[in-house]
Amino acid sequence: MSRRVLVVDDDDDVRRLATMSLSRVGGYDVRSAASGSECLAALDEEIPDVVVLDVMMPTMDGPATLDAIRARRTGYDVPVVFLTAGVGGADVDRLRALSVSGVLHKPFDPLQLPNELGEMLGW
Amino acid sequence: MVEDYRQPRTWILGVATAIAAILALVVLPHRGAAWNFIFLVTCLFSLVVLFGTSLSAPRAARGVWWSMFAFQLLTMGALAMFEWEASTGRGGFPSLDDLIYVVAYLPAFIGLGLLIHRRYPGHDREAWIDASILTVTAISIFGLFLIAPITASPDLDNFSTVVALAYPLLDLALLATLIWLLVGTGQPTAALTLLAVSVALTLSADIFRDLALVDDPAAGPAWWISVLRAAAIAAMALAAASPSAATIANPRGDRAVRATTPRLALLAVGVLAVPAIVAARLWTETAGPTLLLALAAIIVIILAVWRIQILVSTVQQQRRVTELVLDSAGDGIVGLDREGFVLFANLAARRMLLCRESDLVGRRFHDVAHHELPDGTPYPWLECPVSSLVTSGEEAFLTDQRYIRRDGTAFPVEIVMSPLVIEGVVTGAVQSFRDVSERQEMDEIKRQFVAVVSHELRTPLTSIKGSLQMLNAGITGPLNDDQQELVSMAVANSDRLGKLVNDILDLERLDSGRMPLEPAVVNAGDLIDQAIAGISGAAGAAGIRLVAELPADRGDLDVHVDPHRLHQVLTNLLGNAIKFSERNSEIRATATAEDDAVRIAIADRGRGIPEDRLATVFDRFGQVEGGDARREGGTGLGLAIAREIVERSGGTISVESTLGQGSTFTVTLPIADETDPAGPTVEAVPEGAAT
Incomplete structure (x- = not known):
């Protein structure tokens, strides 16, 4: 059974591209959510193998969603990888310091994205 | 002669x-x-x-x-x-x-x-008054001792009296002129x-x-x-x-000095002489022009009073000018004695601190406006850098300080401290401070703007680039030749756009100091190895050999720099060398230890840089030819960023080139000081964001 990935991004196109990359190139079983609250709703149904979480989202941003995930009764220990359009440096270090498995950068190469994700998680 | x-x-x-x-x-x-x-x-x-x-x-x-x-x-x-x-x-x-x-x-x-x-x-005016005082005194003395006896002398006839009077009168005039000359x-x-x-x-x-x-x-x-x-x-x-x-x-x-001690002493003698003569005359009751002398005394005293008034008003005026200058300054200026008590505070200082003059002058400045740390705890006088500078008499520029207004609110300040030296002795300090809250707000707005722009540019770029790469890779099915050519073109240019966005944001953050360098002790040889490994794919594709010439013992090559940023610099220099090299040529990267620096040189055998352009290659958009950026996929900002990073790391970057034979870029980096508190050697970990 292939790995299950939950992609969370408020931008429709980026979400669709990441979904397509991870499913078509990486061969993962990908579901997606357009916001932090949708992400939490999706986790209620099923706990994936990894959550790819956009950082900058309206109302509930990446770190806030991460907090909410870690505060859950079930699936609180799901691996999370941030997907950020930030410029690196101190901002990225701050993200890394949170309980995540890694940080992916936008713009990403859809041909490489599944590999990078897999390496981060030791797949 | x-x-x-x-x-x-x-x-x-x-x-x-x-x-x-x-x-x-x-x-x-x-x-x-x-x-x-x-x-x-x-x-x-x-x-x-x-x-x-x-x-x-x-x-x-x-x-x-x-x-x-x-x-x-x-x-x-x-x-x-x-x-x-x-x-x-x-x-x-x-x-x-x-x-x-x-x-x-x-x-x-x-x-x-x-x-x-x-x-x-x-x-x-002062010279006129001083001369007049002394002249009236002279007239009194002449009148008493020379003119009165001549007019009273019975031995002289009329003509003789006139001639005899001419001498003292002319002398008096000459004396008045001389006095004028002197005062x-x-x-x-x-x-x-x-x-x-x-x-x-x-x-x-x-x-x-x-x-x-x-x-x-x-x-x-x-x-x-x-x-x-x-x-x-x-x-x-x-x-x-x-x-x-x-x-x-x-x-x-x-402008002649109007209030020297000898001059004032002379004036005092001149002023006192006439009343003294009058008193002597009255005392001895000898005959003489007493009325004339009394008149002279009155004139002299009036002139003296006038003179004193001018002196006082001059002093007052100078003081007003000084105060006006201080009050017109936009920075808060506060004079402190050696104990830190306020001697004066200008208008800007009083306004910023919401204080009246009496709230400040005579009180210890630290207690009035600097007694609290940002977290609300008391700021001990002994730990305050402003206070210690007052006593040490050093000059200093202090940032990250907060002053507290009279209403208890605080604001961030930058402070310039200068010693107050009177005749070689430090008697206190002058501090001028500036409210930097507006500037800090502006910085914050700018930071947010850059973050938003960064996000708003990268998000659509992610979709464009990603979609094109998927198409280009044939994930969605094979493309015909025309389609393939168009998509490749779009991929290359979306790459370039992505780099440009990165570089512009990098430069902005370097400019605004928001790309803090995090120096660590790293080995320059390792940095070169990692940069070469990172870019070997591109070199291989271009048919170019990358050669690292490093000494067997790398112990001398430890430098104190930010490894991520230096990786970015070296990758950029190697990337440039690859771009401008012919197929099958070689690029050499060397590192040598010098007295207090490590020299890294990256030499290519490319087309070289014309002499008149050598000076501008490190400028923003300073490419050798206008079309280079487009043709070679560069942004025109890479070397500008490299220079910024290297110089901020305490190093230098330079280039030598012979047209048609190649270019050598040289970077010198400060060596790691053995006593450096930077801690243990840190692995050079390249970050993805290379230019």
Whole structure:
């Protein structure tokens, strides 16, 4: 059974591209959510193998969603990888310091994205 | 000859000779042949020197010296006439010598008048008042001791009285002129001083003669009066011979000091002399012009009061100007004594701190406005850097400080501390501080703007680039040749756009200091290896060999830099070298240890850079050819970023190039200090965000 990935991004196109990359190139079983609250709703149904979480989202941003995930009764220990359009440096270090498995950068190469994700998680 | 005696050395010789001559005159038996000879020589010397100076002096001074020449000539004429009259028995009073002597005053007045006019132009109220005070005093004394006895003398007929009165009156006028000359003096020169001495000596001789005339009009002058005259003549000659004779009539450059101690003392004597005379007169009840003296006393006192008022108002005005300057400054300026107590606080300081003057002055500044740390805990006086600078007397620029307003709110400040030094002793400090909250807000707005722009640019770029890459890779099915060409073109250009966005954001963050470098001890050899490994794919695709020439022992290559940023720099330099190299050529990367730096050189055998462009390759968008960026997929910002990073790391970056043979970029980096507190060696971990 292939790995299950939950992609969370408020931008429709980026979400669709990441979904397509991870499913078509990486061969993962990908579901997606357009916001932090949708992400939490999706986790209620099923706990994936990894959550790819956009950082900058309206109302509930990446770190806030991460907090909410870690505060859950079930699936609180799901691996999370941030997907950020930030410029690196101190901002990225701050993200890394949170309980995540890694940080992916936008713009990403859809041909490489599944590999990078897999390496981060030791797949 | 005319120019010769104005050489300083010749002049000093002249002074010595003149003093010797005067002493000789005093010692020699009066009216002896030797005395007469020396007197005559002095007169001739004076006339020759005055004549020479009058001819050679610049236009402004010429009139003065010609007048003095005429004055001396007539004075000597009068003396000669007196001798002649005495020897032929035609003496008596008044006679022809007296007439000539009176006429001699005319050029003296003209000369001194010209001097005063040229030298002290403009309105000088204090000089007028001071001169008036001293002149009124002089009038009182002259009136009492010279004029009153002459008018009261029964021995003189009307004509004789007029001539006898002319002497003290002319002397009085000469004295008034001399006083004017002295009180208006800016920086006295030798010529001016000697001229004044000469006039004063003449005046003394005249006054003694006047006194003698009062006693006995028919008596000849005493011998020492002749000595005074000789000295006056010699002083005038020296004045004309002095090096400063040519500039004597130049306008006074400075504003004369109005309140020197000697001057005020002289004025005090002048002011007190008249009432003293009046008191003495009343006490002894001797006859005399008491009413006139009382009037003089009143005038002198009024003038003195006026003078004091001017002095006080000048001081007040200077203080107002100082206060105005301080209050007009936009920065808060606070003077502190060595204990940190406030001596003064300007308007901006009081406004920023919401304090009245009384809230600050006399109180310890730290207690008023600096007593709390950002977290609300008390800020001990002993730990405060501002306070320690007050006592140490050092200059310093302090940032990240917070001052507290009177209402308890705080604001961020930058402070410049300068010691307050009075006569070499540190007596406190002046601090000027600036409210930087607005600037910090602006920085924050800018930071947010960059973050938003960064996000808003990258998000669509992610979709565009990603979609094109998927298409290009044939994930969605094969493309025909035309489609493939178009998609490749789009991929390449979306790559370039992505790099450009990264570079612009990098530069912005370097500019604003928001890309903090995190230096660590890393090995330059490792940095080179990692950069080469990272870019070897691109080099292989371009058919270019990357060679690292590193010493076997890398121990000397430890540097103190930010490994991520240096990786970015080296990757950029290697990338450039690859772009501009021919296929099958070689790029060498070397690292060598120097005294206090490590030198990294990256040499290619590409087309090179024209000499006139070498200076601008590190500028933003400073590519050698306008089309380079487009053709080679660069942004034109890579080298600018590299320079910024290297220079901020304490290193240098430079380039040497021969057209057609290749370029060598050299980076020097500061070596890791063994005592450096940076801690253990950190692995050089390249970050994805390479240019």
